[in-house]
Amino acid sequence: MKIRPEHQDIAQFIQAFRLELHRFPELSNHEFETTARIKAVLDQYQIRIVDLPLKTGLVAELGDANSPHLVVLRSDIDALPIEEQSGVDYVSQNAGVMHACGHDFHASAALGAAILLKKIEHTLPGRVRVLFQAAEEIFEGAPALLATGALDDAAVIFGIHNDPTLPVGVLGSKAGALTAGVDRFDITISGTGSHAARPHDGNDPVIILGQVIGAVQTLLSRNVPSDHNAVVSITQVHSGSTWNVIPDKAWLEGTVRTFNQDTRELIERRLRQILQGIGDAFEATITLNWLAGPPSVVNDAEWVEFALEQAPSAGFEALTVQASPIGEDFAFYQQQMRGAFIMIGSGGPYSLHHPAFRVDDRALFPTADYLHRLAVKALEKLQ
Numbered sequence: 262m263k264i265r266p267e268h269q270d271i272a273q274f275i276q277a278f279r280l281e282l283h284r285f286p287e288l289s290n291h292e293f294e295t296t297a298r299i300k301a302v303l304d305q306y307q308i309r310i311v312d313l314p315l316k317t318g319l320v321a322e323l324g325d326a327n328s329p330h331l332v333v334l335r336s337d338i339d340a341l342p343i344e345e346q347s348g349v350d351y352v353s354q355n356a357g358v359m360h361a362c363g364h365d366f367h368a369s370a371a372l373g374a375a376i377l378l379k380k381i382e383h384t385l386p387g388r389v390r391v392l393f394q395a396a397e398e399i400f401e402g403a404p405a406l407l408a409t410g411a412l413d414d415a416a417v418i419f420g421i422h423n424d425p426t427l428p429v430g431v432l433g434s435k436a437g438a439l440t441a442g443v444d445r446f447d448i449t450i451s452g453t454g455s456h457a458a459r460p461h462d463g464n465d466p467v468i469i470l471g472q473v474i475g476a477v478q479t480l481l482s483r484n485v486p487s488d489h490n491a492v493v494s495i496t497q498v499h500s501g502s503t504w505n506v507i508p509d510k511a512w513l514e515g516t517v518r519t520f521n522q523d524t525r526e527l528i529e530r531r532l533r534q535i536l537q538g539i540g541d542a543f544e545a546t547i548t549l550n551w552l553a554g555p556p557s558v559v560n561d562a563e564w565v566e567f568a569l570e571q572a573p574s575a576g577f578e579a580l581t582v583q584a585s586p587i588g589e590d591f592a593f594y595q596q597q598m599r600g601a602f603i604m605i606g607s608g609g610p611y612s613l614h615h616p617a618f619r620v621d622d623r624a625l626f627p628t629a630d631y632l633h634r635l636a637v638k639a640l641e642k643l644q
Contacts, residue, residue: 262623262627264626278372279366279368279622280351282338285354287339288358289398289399296395299368303375306376309321317338323391325387332389332417332418332640333391333417334390335371335591336370337394340361341360341361344616347617347618361616362398363422363423370421370605371393371632372629373625373629374633400443400590403594417561417599418591419564420594421632422603424607428606428608429606431578432631439557439558440558441519441520441557441584443518443555444518444551445552446550447549448549449512450545452464454509458505464543466500466545469545473539474498477493479535480535489520490584491528495514496514496516498513518586555588556593559595560602567601569581575630576627589602607624
């Protein structure tokens with residue numbers, strides 16, 4: 262992917278900036294230095310920063326501040342609690358924290374788009390707001406930003422995410438559900454402990470735990486239609502502390518991923534019913550704690566088609582991709598406005614959230630260029 266001579270300086274600048282962000286990752290809602298670094302660059306290029314009551318993260322604005330036409334570009338800035346094992350020479354300097362999802366790439370590409378838009382600001386037929394959003398990994402950043410009212414009059418929002426399963430030079434999206442609705446659950450089983458040699462004196466929560474694990478697997482196979490994709494995974498199980506004592510409690514945790522709101526509600530309802538039934542059968546108390554995350558990212562068909570049409574102008578090949586069971590708080594924006602989420606090929610070889618994850622920087626400036634072109638063309642479409 263060739264970079265034109267007039268853009269070489271910007272390309273080199275945002276690549277260096279990306280490596281700096283990667284060296285100093287920060288966890289969700291603690292992105293103080295990350296926010297300060299982004300703000301310093303925006304100030305350097307005299308790009309307006311919207312005054313908002315945000316703890317971390319920020320919003321830049323370009324174009325005619327009085328225009329009724331507003332297009333939004335969204336990036337995210339937080340990292341993950343992972344010890345980096347990528348082997349790169351710009352490895353994280355913050356122990357136990359890593360940009361293992363590529364948010365350093367996203368933020369740097371959005372910053373590059375803002376710089377490119379600044380160069381043509383006087384020609385923009387409207388406004389562009391560029392979001393450097395905090396706390397995506399814990400699904401709190403988008404709701405917090407929406408609560409400020411900064412996007413109340415937005416016509417459309419575009420978001421990106423790097424995709425290591427796609428090669429550099431390719432981007433993709435699809436109309437309708439692109440990512441999954443994400444819910445987390447934990448279950449506490451309260452029985453009665455006893456000596457392991459006298460189980461009849463107690464009410465063994467470990468036995469009940471086994472019944473719960475088996476029953477949970479029927480949530481999909483016997484309740485959800487086969488053409489409705491969904492996932493239920495139990496990821497942690499804990500009970501007891503020694504070999505000769507039956508404990509009084511057992512605990513498990515897991516996640517549900519769905520692409521359909523009806524399916525999402527069905528799984529929660531049936532899980533509660535199943536747990537109530539098992540609890541009654543074993544005369545035990547079973548408590549479900551259901552933690553709802555973001556809904557499914559559901560792309561607007563018209564704007565997805567539009568976004569894919571702009572890909573060749575920035576040197577990308579556009580593809581229609583399959584839905585993914587990952588979660589994304591971009592979905593909260595789409596509850597308020599039309600939008601399209603686009604996957605950018607980052608070349609692998611390791612998956613998102615892997616300690617050896619890395620992105621191919623050859624995709625960085627083309628992504629910035631794509632975002633700035635997308636914003637301009639969207640404003641023209643809105644006229």
